[in-house]
Amino acid sequence: MKRRESLKPLAKKTDELPWDFFDRCFLPIIFSHAAATIVSFVLQILRISQISSFSLFLLFALITISFTICFHNLQVSAAGKAVLITSCDNQIGYALARQLDDLGFTIFAGFTDKQKGTKLKEESSARLHILQLDVTSEKDIREAFIYVHKNLPANAPGLWALVNNTTWAAFGEFEWLPPEVFKKSIDVNLMSVIRITQLFLPSIRKTKGRIVNVTSITGRIPSELRSTLCTVKAGLEAFSECLRMEMRKWGIDVVVVEPGSTTTGTWFDDKKIIADARDMWSQMSDETQKYYTEDYFEFKVRSLPEYINSDKEINLSSAVKALADAVNKTFPLVRYTPITKQEKLQTFIAQHLPHSVYRILYT
Numbered sequence: 001m002k003r004r005e006s007l008k009p010l011a012k013k014t015d016e017l018p019w020d021f022f023d024r025c026f027l028p029i030i031f032s033h034a035a036a037t038i039v040s041f042v043l044q045i046l047r048i049s050q051i052s053s054f055s056l057f058l059l060f061a062l063i064t065i066s067f068t069i070c071f072h073n074l075q076v077s078a079a080g081k082a083v084l085i086t087s088c089d090n091q092i093g094y095a096l097a098r099q100l101d102d103l104g105f106t107i108f109a110g111f112t113d114k115q116k117g118t119k120l121k122e123e124s125s126a127r128l129h130i131l132q133l134d135v136t137s138e139k140d141i142r143e144a145f146i147y148v149h150k151n152l153p154a155n156a157p158g159l160w161a162l163v164n165n166t167t168w169a170a171f172g173e174f175e176w177l178p179p180e181v182f183k184k185s186i187d188v189n190l191m192s193v194i195r196i197t198q199l200f201l202p203s204i205r206k207t208k209g210r211i212v213n214v215t216s217i218t219g220r221i222p223s224e225l226r227s228t229l230c231t232v233k234a235g236l237e238a239f240s241e242c243l244r245m246e247m248r249k250w251g252i253d254v255v256v257v258e259p260g261s262t263t264t265g266t267w268f269d270d271k272k273i274i275a276d277a278r279d280m281w282s283q284m285s286d287e288t289q290k291y292y293t294e295d296y297f298e299f300k301v302r303s304l305p306e307y308i309n310s311d312k313e314i315n316l317s318s319a320v321k322a323l324a325d326a327v328n329k330t331f332p333l334v335r336y337t338p339i340t341k342q343e344k345l346q347t348f349i350a351q352h353l354p355h356s357v358y359r360i361l362y363t
Helices: 019-046 053-073 091-103 113-122 138-150 179-207 227-248 259-268 270-283 286-292 295-304 305-309 317-328 341-352 355-362
Strands: 082-085 106-111 128-132 161-164 209-216 253-257
Touching: 019 053, 019 286, 082 091, 091 113, 091 259, 091 295, 091 317, 106 113, 106 138, 113 128, 128 138, 128 341, 138 179, 161 317, 179 209, 179 227, 209 227, 209 317, 227 253, 253 317, 259 341, 270 295
Parallel strands: 082 106, 082 161, 106 128, 161 209, 209 253
Antiparallel strands: none
């Protein structure tokens, strides 16, 4: 399959934004408005006061937002707390390990190839440890478990936080994808998270810490060409929700971080995306190739945001901030969504409006 550079669409710059403060303040604002309306009505009916509902709303909003800001900014002490981060091979895991190390946490950074962690070790403090951790290898997982517990900070009862940061996918329409692609996607993105979480959970229970699962906004707003990614991320979302309900009694927070397509692109290499696509094309039957045509196939793959963003410098500050907050905030949100304004609107429509409205606008 020939490489057609002219088929690569132009990328549009879209910055992902941290919505955590907005998400935390949304309900207090709604409560303030409802309370102001009710109190104003009661006071006027009883002829106690003629104060307007708008004035009461400003008062209630000021009070609730002030408390929310204090609540939102509380942080745990990093001293003596250990964090395990998987897949630091990618930009997000690497940047998160650096940031949490700067905050004073003891970091165990997992790499599929331990040698790739040399640079991170040189740039970090002595508290950061590099682990050989292929998340699909039972041997690596068990050896990482032993190493982590032998090297916990002094007097630490267990692991404070586990950040499951692994993502793998191949892109294309469902008819292009062999079953082995779905199996690998499930093994890497879902089964590895379940296995690692299960193994480290007793240690996290001792610290009443948290489990942070990095999913993707595609887990809630599916789209074409991403069936492998959407399927496993939706499954990881469901697993996280179930785990959150079960862990509440132990005081363990389960947090989901859902980056948008801009950040998702940093998980993938454009050459690897095209190589995988060519391999899938070669495995298609002659009949399927005839229906889709080679030009259509390659254009669809190159039009993916993951491909467009994979070879560019992306601002990851929103995604890294969300992950760091999930680890070091005293009261983390259950879900962080560092996504673009367009994705935030699309998610709102998908979750809160009739599905027919979503289909008209986005399909």
